Amino acid sequence: MKKYDVIVIGSGAGLDILDMAVEHGMKTALIDRGPTGGTCLNAGCIPSKMLIFPADRVMEIREASRLGISAEVSSIDFGAIMRRMHQVVNDDRAGIRRYLENSSELEFYDGTGEFIAPYTLQVGDQKLKAEKIFIAAGTRPLLPPIKGLDTVEYLNNESLLNLTHAPESLIIIGGGYVGVEFAHFFEAMGTEVTVLEMQSTILPGEEPEISEVVTRALGARMTLLTSAEVTATGQAADGRIEVSYRQSGASDVKTISAEKLLVAAGRQSNADLLKVDKGGIKQDPNGFINVDEYLETNLKGIYAVGDINGRELFTHTGHAEAAVAAANGLHGQREKMDYKASPHAVFTHPQVASVGLSQSAAAKEYKIMIGRADYKDTALGTAMMNEDGFFKVILQRETGRILGAHVVGPWASVLIQEVINAMAVDGGLNHIASGIHIHPALSEVVLKALSNAVVVED
Numbered sequence: 001m002k003k004y005d006v007i008v009i010g011s012g013a014g015l016d017i018l019d020m021a022v023e024h025g026m027k028t029a030l031i032d033r034g035p036t037g038g039t040c041l042n043a044g045c046i047p048s049k050m051l052i053f054p055a056d057r058v059m060e061i062r063e064a065s066r067l068g069i070s071a072e073v074s075s076i077d078f079g080a081i082m083r084r085m086h087q088v089v090n091d092d093r094a095g096i097r098r099y100l101e102n103s104s105e106l107e108f109y110d111g112t113g114e115f116i117a118p119y120t121l122q123v124g125d126q127k128l129k130a131e132k133i134f135i136a137a138g139t140r141p142l143l144p145p146i147k148g149l150d151t152v153e154y155l156n157n158e159s160l161l162n163l164t165h166a167p168e169s170l171i172i173i174g175g176g177y178v179g180v181e182f183a184h185f186f187e188a189m190g191t192e193v194t195v196l197e198m199q200s201t202i203l204p205g206e207e208p209e210i211s212e213v214v215t216r217a218l219g220a221r222m223t224l225l226t227s228a229e230v231t232a233t234g235q236a237a238d239g240r241i242e243v244s245y246r247q248s249g250a251s252d253v254k255t256i257s258a259e260k261l262l263v264a265a266g267r268q269s270n271a272d273l274l275k276v277d278k279g280g281i282k283q284d285p286n287g288f289i290n291v292d293e294y295l296e297t298n299l300k301g302i303y304a305v306g307d308i309n310g311r312e313l314f315t316h317t318g319h320a321e322a323a324v325a326a327a328n329g330l331h332g333q334r335e336k337m338d339y340k341a342s343p344h345a346v347f348t349h350p351q352v353a354s355v356g357l358s359q360s361a362a363a364k365e366y367k368i369m370i371g372r373a374d375y376k377d378t379a380l381g382t383a384m385m386n387e388d389g390f391f392k393v394i395l396q397r398e399t400g401r402i403l404g405a406h407v408v409g410p411w412a413s414v415l416i417q418e419v420i421n422a423m424a425v426d427g428g429l430n431h432i433a434s435g436i437h438i439h440p441a442l443s444e445v446v447l448k449a450l451s452n453a454v455v456v457e458d
């Protein structure tokens, strides 16, 4: 049995904690089954955005005609786009691996860890023990209960990265984050795309008016079927994938087919691979690890951060949680994880970004004011001839504190940042307005939305 001060499981957000433990001279082990660097680097944020950036350029070229520029995409080297993505991912992964394998300050266990008792893990034939354990073992693609799915060759966010040509047609199950980001990418690459979403709208977690804008924009480029639950899949003799779905209210089942199928139906916790139940660690009914506001599990000294605690499945949140868990677990502090200004962005076309409460959630808890400005209300938005983009803020009526903000349109993920910063310090209009805004920049839409805030009657 090898004894450590600290064991970290997972090389995504877990690496932050590993670094801090090593910096403090603690005897530290990392267990990771790979690919090194975790989901974000290998099959999530990085490869998807390496692909979406060229897709955004395709859309700029297609949309240039409304500015009087006549241009068209004459050809796309899909292979080159994929190779560039692999190069970036492989280089980064190799760099992390070199550090893990060569560092004399930590011990790297390259394999699947399993709890065999509280505070005790096994990797292969090695047994490890520590009083401080940080679980950052992430999630994997969820396989929805669809008849026949195990008999067809479907893609997920990992396997699609191995495509060498853009499929002629693609059906995507799920109109959430992964679904709408890859729908944008593949359509821009020339694929005929159909998205099936069982909720009544795509991006069901966003403000309804934001989902509407995205639906209009993507709907002009592809088929979007909402309230459509996929019930069965099969493979036709010619290799095409058949997908059967029922739309709510309809009694008949319809079947469509395509060259490829992408399953983008959510994520499943990796806590089962880690056998956390044998370690006495409690999970919720969906298998995510229960943590308190300090990110500690039911066992003292064992923390769970990132996707595996099921709170928010975003890289930036995982890193913020890692900082809190490290402060508590390594430095003996009592810091609570604060999600109030935890944002997200969806890199589809148009981009979506959001932070804090939705309008309906805010109205349940507070008396509110709403401010909205369209991109076209600003000089640059007018120059861009942007018709649909807007920025919405939700304020607490009595205090003017920002409770939430929601954006759809170009650079949404960047525009929202100043609101995130203001929210992090419980700020309002004054926090945003105290900085002079460059004219004529798109950031004026943020200031305009806040200045337009009006009382919403209960």
Ligand SMILES: Cc1cc2nc3c(=O)[nH]c(=O)nc-3n(C[C@H](O)[C@H](O)[C@H](O)COP(=O)(O)OP(=O)(O)OC[C@H]3O[C@@H](n4cnc5c(N)ncnc54)[C@H](O)[C@@H]3O)c2cc1C
Pocket (backbone or CB within 6 Å): 009, 010, 011, 012, 013, 014, 031, 032, 033, 034, 035, 036, 037, 038, 039, 040, 041, 043, 044, 045, 046, 048, 049, 111, 112, 113, 114, 136, 137, 138, 139, 157, 178, 270, 273, 274, 305, 306, 307, 308, 312, 313, 314, 315, 316, 317, 318, 347
């Ligand atoms: C297609 C896609 C695009 C995304 N885009 C974005 C984005 O743009 N922005 C954003 O913020 N988020 C994005 N996300 C979400 C983001 O990737 C995740 O929230 C983040 O990677 C989770 O990090 P983590 O450290 O919790 O887990 P992971 O990065 O998944 O790391 C877990 C590690 O633990 C290892 N592991 C698991 N079980 C064991 C075990 N038993 N023993 C040893 N090792 C184990 C795994 O192999 C893995 O290396 C995206 C996700 C997907 C799927």
Ligand SMILES: NC(=O)c1ccc[n+]([C@@H]2O[C@H](COP(=O)([O-])OP(=O)(O)OC[C@H]3O[C@@H](n4cnc5c(N)ncnc54)[C@H](O)[C@@H]3O)[C@@H](O)[C@H]2O)c1
Pocket (backbone or CB within 6 Å): 144, 146, 173, 174, 175, 176, 177, 178, 179, 181, 196, 197, 198, 199, 203, 204, 228, 229, 230, 231, 264, 265, 266, 267, 312, 313, 314, 344, 345, 346, 347
């Ligand atoms: N830009 C980003 O930050 C980003 C990008 C991609 C993924 N992510 C993270 O990864 C997570 C997983 O993404 P995701 O898109 O796989 O999950 P998701 O939960 O966002 O969306 C899955 C969708 O699939 C639908 N669905 C499930 N079963 C279905 C069926 N049988 N028929 C039709 N529709 C069905 C669900 O209703 C849901 O809307 C996200 O929640 C997010 O946290 C983040």
